[in-house]
Amino acid sequence: MPNLPFLQLLTSTGGSWVIYLLFALSVLALAVIIERAVIIGRQFTYQSKILPSLADTFEESSPEALLKSLKPDTILYRVAHELVDNASKGNLSLERHFESRISLEKRYLEKRLVILGTLGNNAPFIGLLGTVLGVIRAFHDLGASAGQGPEVVMQGISEALVATAVGIMVALPCVAFYNFLQKRVKDTLIDADRFGKELIAVLESKKMSRRREDSHG
16 A cells, blocks of 8 residues: 555544444435425425415406415415516516526525435445445454454454445435425426416416507597
8 A cells, every 4th residue: 555644544544434424414414305395395285285276266366366365485476476576578578587486496496405416326435435445444454463364354344334334325315305305396396387377378368458448448
């Protein structure tokens, strides 16, 4: 092994510190899963309940009444508020404001999900690093204790393999919840997109009706 102090220090520690690192990362992943599941689940559940009831009164309700019927801390409210505030600017402007709002909501829902994706992809490799370091230390101990037999290295290798197992255990729930939450984000945004497009059509229809009334008047 090259006579480099950093490498000697790294290999002499074995892989035990990697296991502690993985446990710390698992706590971080759990916090992200709980926080995002609450945020995304709340929006998804609310939209699933409110959208069917809105479909029956969409065209009859005024924009102000529609806003009052929505919870202020929801994606639907923010989409409706954006469109109602810019209803007088024309269809093209409305669509641009709508696309901008949906992009912002997508970023809001996907916030911190990258942590789960990163851990899901890389936790096994972090565990493998611990295993490699543990194996290196086991062979180093075997060389330093000549005559004691292969039991020394076998025990070290078995302990080192724990790091890989822990890495896989951290990665599996991260991947599962990442895919589940991404699916919920996609479904939530699809519903919000449908709601926004219907609202744009209603606003344009009411604007055309007012113009016809003004022309006849």
